[in-house]
Amino acid sequence: MLKELKDKVFKANLDLVKHGLVIHTWGNASGRDRESGLIVIKPSGVDYESMKPEDMVVIDPEGKVVEGKFKPSTDAPTHLLLYKSWPEIGGVVHTHSSYATSWAQAGKAIPPFGTTHADHYYGEVPCTRLLTDNEIETDYEINTGKVIVEKLGKFDPLSIPSVLVCSHGPFCWGTDADNAVYNAVALEEIARMAFYTILLGKNEPISQSLLDKHYKRKHGNGAYYGQGEKSN
Amino acid sequence: MLKELKDKVFKANLDLVKHGLVIHTWGNASGRDRESGLIVIKPSGVDYESMKPEDMVVIDPEGKVVEGKFKPSTDAPTHLLLYKSWPEIGGVVHTHSSYATSWAQAGKAIPPFGTTHADHYYGEVPCTRLLTDNEIETDYEINTGKVIVEKLGKFDPLSIPSVLVCSHGPFCWGTDADNAVYNAVALEEIARMAFYTILLGKNEPISQSLLDKHYKRKHGNGAYYGQGEKSN
Amino acid sequence: MLKELKDKVFKANLDLVKHGLVIHTWGNASGRDRESGLIVIKPSGVDYESMKPEDMVVIDPEGKVVEGKFKPSTDAPTHLLLYKSWPEIGGVVHTHSSYATSWAQAGKAIPPFGTTHADHYYGEVPCTRLLTDNEIETDYEINTGKVIVEKLGKFDPLSIPSVLVCSHGPFCWGTDADNAVYNAVALEEIARMAFYTILLGKNEPISQSLLDKHYKRKHGNGAYYGQGEKSN
Amino acid sequence: MLKELKDKVFKANLDLVKHGLVIHTWGNASGRDRESGLIVIKPSGVDYESMKPEDMVVIDPEGKVVEGKFKPSTDAPTHLLLYKSWPEIGGVVHTHSSYATSWAQAGKAIPPFGTTHADHYYGEVPCTRLLTDNEIETDYEINTGKVIVEKLGKFDPLSIPSVLVCSHGPFCWGTDADNAVYNAVALEEIARMAFYTILLGKNEPISQSLLDKHYKRKHGNGAYYGQGEKSN
Numbered sequence: 012m013l014k015e016l017k018d019k020v021f022k023a024n025l026d027l028v029k030h031g032l033v034i035h036t037w038g039n040a041s042g043r044d045r046e047s048g049l050i051v052i053k054p055s056g057v058d059y060e061s062m063k064p065e066d067m068v069v070i071d072p073e074g075k076v077v078e079g080k081f082k083p084s085t086d087a088p089t090h091l092l093l094y095k096s097w098p099e100i101g102g103v104v105h106t107h108s109s110y111a112t113s114w115a116q117a118g119k120a121i122p123p124f125g126t127t128h129a130d131h132y133y134g135e136v137p138c139t140r141l142l143t144d145n146e147i148e149t150d151y152e153i154n155t156g157k158v159i160v161e162k163l164g165k166f167d168p169l170s171i172p173s174v175l176v177c178s179h180g181p182f183c184w185g186t187d188a189d190n191a192v193y194n195a196v197a198l199e200e201i202a203r204m205a206f207y208t209i210l211l212g213k214n215e216p217i218s219q220s221l222l223d224k225h226y227k228r229k230h231g232n233g234a235y236y237g238q239g240e241k242s243n
Numbered sequence: 244m245l246k247e248l249k250d251k252v253f254k255a256n257l258d259l260v261k262h263g264l265v266i267h268t269w270g271n272a273s274g275r276d277r278e279s280g281l282i283v284i285k286p287s288g289v290d291y292e293s294m295k296p297e298d299m300v301v302i303d304p305e306g307k308v309v310e311g312k313f314k315p316s317t318d319a320p321t322h323l324l325l326y327k328s329w330p331e332i333g334g335v336v337h338t339h340s341s342y343a344t345s346w347a348q349a350g351k352a353i354p355p356f357g358t359t360h361a362d363h364y365y366g367e368v369p370c371t372r373l374l375t376d377n378e379i380e381t382d383y384e385i386n387t388g389k390v391i392v393e394k395l396g397k398f399d400p401l402s403i404p405s406v407l408v409c410s411h412g413p414f415c416w417g418t419d420a421d422n423a424v425y426n427a428v429a430l431e432e433i434a435r436m437a438f439y440t441i442l443l444g445k446n447e448p449i450s451q452s453l454l455d456k457h458y459k460r461k462h463g464n465g466a467y468y469g470q471g472e473k474s475n
Numbered sequence: 476m477l478k479e480l481k482d483k484v485f486k487a488n489l490d491l492v493k494h495g496l497v498i499h500t501w502g503n504a505s506g507r508d509r510e511s512g513l514i515v516i517k518p519s520g521v522d523y524e525s526m527k528p529e530d531m532v533v534i535d536p537e538g539k540v541v542e543g544k545f546k547p548s549t550d551a552p553t554h555l556l557l558y559k560s561w562p563e564i565g566g567v568v569h570t571h572s573s574y575a576t577s578w579a580q581a582g583k584a585i586p587p588f589g590t591t592h593a594d595h596y597y598g599e600v601p602c603t604r605l606l607t608d609n610e611i612e613t614d615y616e617i618n619t620g621k622v623i624v625e626k627l628g629k630f631d632p633l634s635i636p637s638v639l640v641c642s643h644g645p646f647c648w649g650t651d652a653d654n655a656v657y658n659a660v661a662l663e664e665i666a667r668m669a670f671y672t673i674l675l676g677k678n679e680p681i682s683q684s685l686l687d688k689h690y691k692r693k694h695g696n697g698a699y700y701g702q703g704e705k706s707n
Numbered sequence: 708m709l710k711e712l713k714d715k716v717f718k719a720n721l722d723l724v725k726h727g728l729v730i731h732t733w734g735n736a737s738g739r740d741r742e743s744g745l746i747v748i749k750p751s752g753v754d755y756e757s758m759k760p761e762d763m764v765v766i767d768p769e770g771k772v773v774e775g776k777f778k779p780s781t782d783a784p785t786h787l788l789l790y791k792s793w794p795e796i797g798g799v800v801h802t803h804s805s806y807a808t809s810w811a812q813a814g815k816a817i818p819p820f821g822t823t824h825a826d827h828y829y830g831e832v833p834c835t836r837l838l839t840d841n842e843i844e845t846d847y848e849i850n851t852g853k854v855i856v857e858k859l860g861k862f863d864p865l866s867i868p869s870v871l872v873c874s875h876g877p878f879c880w881g882t883d884a885d886n887a888v889y890n891a892v893a894l895e896e897i898a899r900m901a902f903y904t905i906l907l908g909k910n911e912p913i914s915q916s917l918l919d920k921h922y923k924r925k926h927g928n929g930a931y932y933g934q935g936e937k938s939n
Contacts, residue, residue, distance in 0.1 A: 034664060035657070037591065056701030085692065085700045107591045109664065113671035116589040125348040126411045127269065127339045144684040151688055178681045179590045193267070200266060200341065206671060207345035207438060217410045220376040224383055228317065236317045237288030357812040358875045359733065359803045425731070432730060432805065439809035439902060449874045452840040456847055460781065468781045469752030498896060499889070501823065520933030549924065549932045571823045573896065577903035580821040608916040615920055642913045643822045670903060 012078055013051055013069055016042050020051045021064040023104065023188035028059050030196050032108040039084040040104040042188035043094055048072055052090060054081030085152065092156025093184060097168045102188035104195050107180045110202035114138070115175035121201065122216040124208045129217065129225035131197045133170040137162050139177050155179070170230070173198045244310055245283055245301055248274050252283045253296040255336065255420035260291050262428050264340040271316040272336040274420035275326055280304055284322060286313030317384065324388025325416060329400045334420035336427050339412045342434035346370065347407035353433065354448040356440045361449065361457035363429045365402040369394045371409045387411070402462070405430045476542055477515055477533060480506050484515045485528040487568065487652035492523050494660050496572040503548040504568040506652035507558055512536055516554060518545030549616065556620025557648060561632045566652035568659050571644045574666035578602070579639035585665065586680040588672045593681065593689035595661045597634040601626050603641045619643070634694070637662045708774055709747055709765055712738050716747045717760040719800065719884035724755050726892050728804040735780040736800040738884035739790055744768055748786060750777030781848065788852025789880060793864045798884035800891050803876045806898035810834065811871035817897065818912040820904045825913065825921035827893045829866040833858050835873045851875070866926070869894045 023040035027033040036059070041052035051067050068079035074091055076083065084090070090103045106112075114121050114136075121136040123129055128136075139158040146154040159174045159182055172194045173183040181198055185191040216222075229236040255272035259265040268291070273284035283299050300311035306323055308315065316322075322335045338344075346353050346368075353368040355361055360368075371390040378386040391406045391414055404426045405415040413430055417423040448454075461468040487504035491497040500523070505516035515531050532543035538555055540547065548554075554567045570576075578585050578600075585600040587593055592600075603622040610618040623638045623646055636658045637647040645662055649655040680686075693700040719736035723729040732755070737748035747763050764775035770787055772779065780786075786799045802808075810817050810832075817832040819825055824832075835854040842850040855870045855878055868890045869879040877894055881887040912918075925932040 034660060037594075054702070081702055107664075107668075109668055110671065112589060112591060113668045113675060116668060116672040117675035117677040119675060124410070125344060127344060130269075141682075142685070144682070147682075147684045147688045151692075178588070178685060196266060200339075204339075204341055204345045204348060206675065207342065208348040210442065210674065211345060211349035211351060211438065213349040218373075218376070218379075220379045221374070221410060224379050228383075238286070238313055356874070357808060359808060362733075428730060432803075436803075436805055436809045436812060439806065440812040442906065443809060443813035443815060443902065445813040450837075450840070450843075452843045453838070453874060456843045460847075470750070470777055498892060501826075518934070545934055571896075571900075573900055574903065576821060576823060577900045577907060580900060580904040581907035581909040583907060605914075606917070608914070611914075611916045611920045615924075642820070642917060670907065674906065 013044055013047075013049065014064075016044055016051045017064045017067040017069075020053070020067050020188050021062070023102065023192045024053050024062070025059060026189075026192045027104060027106055027195065030192070030199075032106040032195055032199055033059075038104065038106040039086055039090075040102070040188050040192065041084075041087075041090045042102045043100070045101065049077060050087075050091065050094060052083045052087055054079065055084050057081060086155075088150075088152035089156040089159070089182065092153055093159065093168075093182070096156075096160045097184070099167075099169055099186075100184045100191075101186050102191035103182065103184045104188070104191040105180070105182050106195055106199075108195065108199040108202075110206055111173075111175060111198050112180040113206065114202050115180050116178060118177050120175070121205045122214075123222055124205050124213060125217060126221065126225045127197075127204065128201050129222045130229055131194065131201065132173070133222070133226045133230070134166070135216070136173050136175060136198065136201070137171070138175040141177050170226070245276055245279075245281065246296075248276050248283045249296045249299040249301075252285070252299050252420050253294070255334065255424045256285045256294070257291060258421075258424045259336060259338055259427065262424070262431075264338040264427055264431055265291075270336065270338040271318055271322075272334070272420050272424065273316075273319075273322045274334045275332070277333065281309060282319075282323065282326060284315045284319055286311065287316050289313060318387075320382075320384035321388040321391070321414065324385055325391065325400075325414070328388075328392045329416070331399075331401055331418075332416045332423075333418050334423035335414065335416045336420070336423040337412070337414050338427055338431075340427065340431040340434075342438055343405075343407060343430050344412040345438065346434050347412050348410060350409050352407070353437045354446075355454055356437050356445060357449060358453065358457045359429075359436065360433050361454045362461055363426065363433065364405070365454065365458045365462070366398070367448070368405050368407060368430065368433070369403065370407040373409050402458070477508055477511075477513065478528075480508055480515045481528045481531040481533075484517070484531050484652050485526070487566065487656045488517050488526070489523060490653075490656045491568060491570055491659065494656070494663075496570040496659055496663055497523075502568065502570040503550055503554075504566065504652050504656065505548075505551070505554045506566045507564070509565065513541060514551075514555065514558060516547045516551050518543065519548050521545060550619075552614070552616035553620040553623070553646065556617055557623065557632075557646070560620075560624045561648070563631075563633055563650075564648045564655075565650050566655035567646065567648045568652070568655040569644065569646050570659055570663075572659065572663040572666075574670055575637075575639060575662050576644040577670065578666050579644050580642060582641050584639070585669045586678075587686055588669050588677060589681060590685065590689045591661075591668065592665050593686045594693055595658065595665065596637070597686065597690045597694070598630070599680070600637050600639060600662065600665070601635065602639040605641050634690070709740055709743075709745065710760075712740050712747045713760045713763040713765075716749070716763050716884050717758070719798065719888045720749050720758070721755060722885075722888045723800060723802055723891065726888070726895075728802040728891055728895055729755075734800065734802040735782055735786075736798070736884050736888060737780075737783070737786045738798045739796070741797065745773060746783075746787065746790060748779045748783050750775065751780050753777060782851075784846070784848035785852040785855070785878065788849055789855065789864075789878070792852075792856045793880070795863075795865055795882075796880045796887075797882050798887035799878065799880045800884070800887040801876070801878050802891055802895075804891065804895040804898075806902055807869075807871060807894050808876040809902065810898050811876050812874060814873050816871070817901045818910075819918055820901050820909060821913060822917065822921045823893075823900065824897050825918045826925055827890065827897065828869070829918065829922045829926070830862070831912070832869050832871060832877075832894065832897070833867065834871040837873050866922070 068083040532547040764779040
């Protein structure tokens with residue numbers, strides 16, 4: 012079942028490796044089937060080199076395995092909470108990419124320092140609060156999802172398509188698995204340039220007008236970047 | 244029309260990716276036809292992997308599309324203003340390359356810290372002023388061109404073939420599209436080494452005599468680098 | 476003799492190069508045969524490009540060459556001391572990988588700044604004390620092993636599978652040569668992110684509860700990461 | 708003439724590109740024929756992609772072109788001065804490699820922070836004084852060689868096989884062109900790790916006894932690294 016989505020999610024997982032965002036098994040990608048609401052996700056701890064499309068695991072919104080010979084990614088409950096909270100998203104990825112993870116480890120949001128950032132995020136890339144010891148000890152992965160949703164608050168998740176989980180790393184999402192990978196690639200480069208920018212002595216974000224200009228040039232009704240249909 | 248120039252501009256755009264200066268669609272290159280004054284430029288938001296030479300867009304100096312099924316790059320008005328201001332240039336490229344963009348985000352010119360810099364730029368790589376809110380809201384891309392030209396002032400644009408647009412990223416130019424790519428590659432490496440140099444505690448530029456020596460060793464009537472004809 | 480182990484150790488040595496942890500001949504890997512207690516190790520100063528599986532050297536636990544036309548790695552006495560001290564390990568690698576070595580050169584342990592670290596090390600990656608002049612002048616390589624074992628103290632070596640030798644570089648180990656390479660790859664990325672994290676202004680390690688959660692999610696009886704059998 | 712040496716010098720020049728030490732035409736390598744004393748060097752400003760072994764230029768110790776259709780590298784006078792001063796060397800390379808050049812731009816010697824350094828340099832990698840305006844204006848390339856030799860002073864050039872030319876970049880040498888490339892690769896990695904080490908807060912070099920141990924383990928009569936014959 013869901014063969015096409017399995018192929019897409021499989022490819023999304025490999026793309027994380029291809030783009031240098033994941034080594035070992037430090038990442039996972041998932042996608043949602045719009046009709047059935049089922050989620051296809053990477054199996055837990057399986058090597059990327061031996062992984063095949065049919066190894067992808069199908070789970071229902073409560074996390075029950077519907078199809079697949081492997082256990083789903085340990086982070087599946089986090090993915091599920093994001094899907095449940097945000098009907099508009101269709102893909103989620105989690106990586107430990109070097110620069111984004113370093114910002115998460117430092118416990119700092121990434122300020123919008125330039126137009127590259129503004130082209131992709133309508134504001135800073137936020138960093139969650141730390142989980143309490145209780146939240147860590149019980150239902151850790153669900154609580155990780157909860158602090159992400161709590162942090163994003165009333166923002167449109169597609170206008171801020173990534174969050175840094177404090178002391179952990181980035182979660183990114185999008186309209187589908189491929190779009191979530193796209194956002195993860197953008198985030199890592201934005202995190203890298205923000206790191207250099209900070210070291211060059213800059214701490215102030217760009218103006219609201221420049222943020223508006225670039226974000227709205229690519230997104231929403233007034234967008235004039237690309238060829239008319241939705242473009243990345 | 245302009246098949247040869249389209250091939251060159253197409254290759255210049257791909258070279259930006261090959262040299263690691265562009266990910267996603269974060270860049271664009273253009274070239275000018277000396278005879279007709281027409282400009283060939285990358286289409287907006289088209290993936291590099293699927294792009295073909297015939298997808299390049301031909302525009303006239305006012306930005307009107309003369310040939311091409313796609314819309315030109317959103318940054319076309321910036322390119323056009325540079326071509327109009329500087330008859331001696333034949334190619335323009337814009338990237339969000341990591342180190343050059345970080346200097347732009349920090350709002351700092353790149354001082355000439357060594358002979359690598361002096362071999363390519365006859366002085367610092369300048370950083371523009373910020374655009375005003377009005378300049379951002381109306382004719383943003385034209386105004387981006389204007390602050391570049393304003394910043395370069397009376398300098399020969401071929402002796403300082405790049406500028407950092409504050410809070411945005413580098414624009415580079417040259418005698419043709421290929422030469423502009425050459426300059427973008429040099430700029431990124433110069434920006435990278437300047438970043439390391441600053442972190443090692445150095446803030447003073449090299450002496451005027453060393454700047455003169457290296458720049459003039461490669462450029463102008465007294466040049467003795469290369470094989471006699473113009474060399475990069 | 477030990478053809479299979481030679482193949483594994485040969486591959487482990489090449490993998491260090493493939494993963495960018497070793498240039499020139501700056502590294503070595505070894506493995507232990509569980510039955511005989513013999514060690515297979517890289518020959519000293521032999522180029523990776525010309526090296527063949529049959530060039531691996533077989534030594535006994537005292538360092539006597541049992542088979543092989545080459546001298547064993549100069550660091551063999553360090554490997555042997557680790558094998559002798561820790562019966563549970565089956566592989567050792569030594570590299571001069573860039574970030575881990577820089578921490579070793581700075582004489583600083585790598586604090587657990589995030590869950591990537593906690594997934595692999597149950598606490599900081601420790602840094603040994605400096606050797607005394609006497610320890611350097613006589614039996615240097617054995618003494619290098621001694622300060623590693625001294626530093627690890629009563630910790631389970633498989634729960635902290637790497638140490639930084641002060642002013643030198645990392646030694647990593649594992650259940651076999653391949654697992655030791657796995658740990659060396661993880662260490663370098665963890666060292667890299669810890670470096671960025673420090674530069675972003677963070678100095679405090681993560682909480683004990685987060686360290687416990689992530690380490691125990693992947694290791695020991697309560698582990699629920701992976702597919703049930705031991706996973707990396 | 709000197710076909711074998713031309714092949715070696717050609718390969719050495721390409722190896723600089725392969726190892727990531729040179730982009731554009733920012734580097735050059737040369738080798739000396741022991742019998743005739745003639746030097747084979749890269750032509751000036753010729754692209755690496757189109758360059759062929761027969762394009763290498765043969766010059767005599769005074770810089771007169773003995774064979775070759777191209778002009779020799781602009782830096783040939785610097786190479787020649789090193790060959791003239793140090794009969795024991797057989798190869799010279801010059802690069803603008805990122806980290807070594809950044810130390811040169813900062814005007815700082817690279818302290819021996821660890822055993823990687825001590826394995827290759829018997830002391831710091833020195834940085835020359837700045838040239839005076841007179842030295843820059845007249846015979847610049849010869850004077851560049853002079854400050855290198857002046858800086859190295861009474862040291863054996865094969866025990867400190869590199870110098871940073873202040874505000875410029877590294878010159879490296881060795882027993883032949885290939886060995887000079889080997890040293891340039893080692894220098895860049897040592898410069899990179901020293902940069903990270905400084906940023907981690909370390910400023911003191913290693914002890915003389917550790918420097919002695921590692922340098923002499925690989926070099927001189929007491930060496931016991933490698934297979935008995937001279938090893939890198």
